[in-house]
Amino acid sequence: MPRKVEKSDETETDTLQPNEQQPNSAQDEIEHLNKMLGEVLTYLSDDEVEEIDIEYLLKNTEGLRDWWDGFRERNRKSIEKEIMKSLGTLPIKELENIREQIKAKS
Numbered sequence: 001m002p003r004k005v006e007k008s009d010e011t012e013t014d015t016l017q018p019n020e021q022q023p024n025s026a027q028d029e030i031e032h033l034n035k036m037l038g039e040v041l042t043y044l045s046d047d048e049v050e051e052i053d054i055e056y057l058l059k060n061t062e063g064l065r066d067w068w069d070g071f072r073e074r075n076r077k078s079i080e081k082e083i084m085k086s087l088g089t090l091p092i093k094e095l096e097n098i099r100e101q102i103k104a105k106s
Contacts, residue, residue: 036064 039061043049058065087095 036061
């Protein structure tokens with residue numbers, strides 16, 4: 001079970017400077033990723049956390065959901081390229097069978 005988050009009077013976005021909200025250089029991006037990684041590892045290493053809640057992490061770690069969505073999109077494109085290369089070696093009959101299986105699952 002996720003631990004409860006203590007709320008303060010100031011939200012995290014209130015304390016950030018404008019240039020920290022959207023990283024604009026490689027160094028800012030590295031710092032932003034380090035911060036997200038630190039928050040995730042802090043959550044994972046918390047002894048009070050009984051069950052890891054990914055949605056909780058995505059919701060409560062600033063910028064993590066955007067990063068994750070971008071990562072999945074980049075990964076999807078890479079996988080699509082590999083599939084396209086592989087499909088070139090398959091006979092047309094096998095491609096049609098795959099297409100039918102996909103339709104059946106939808």
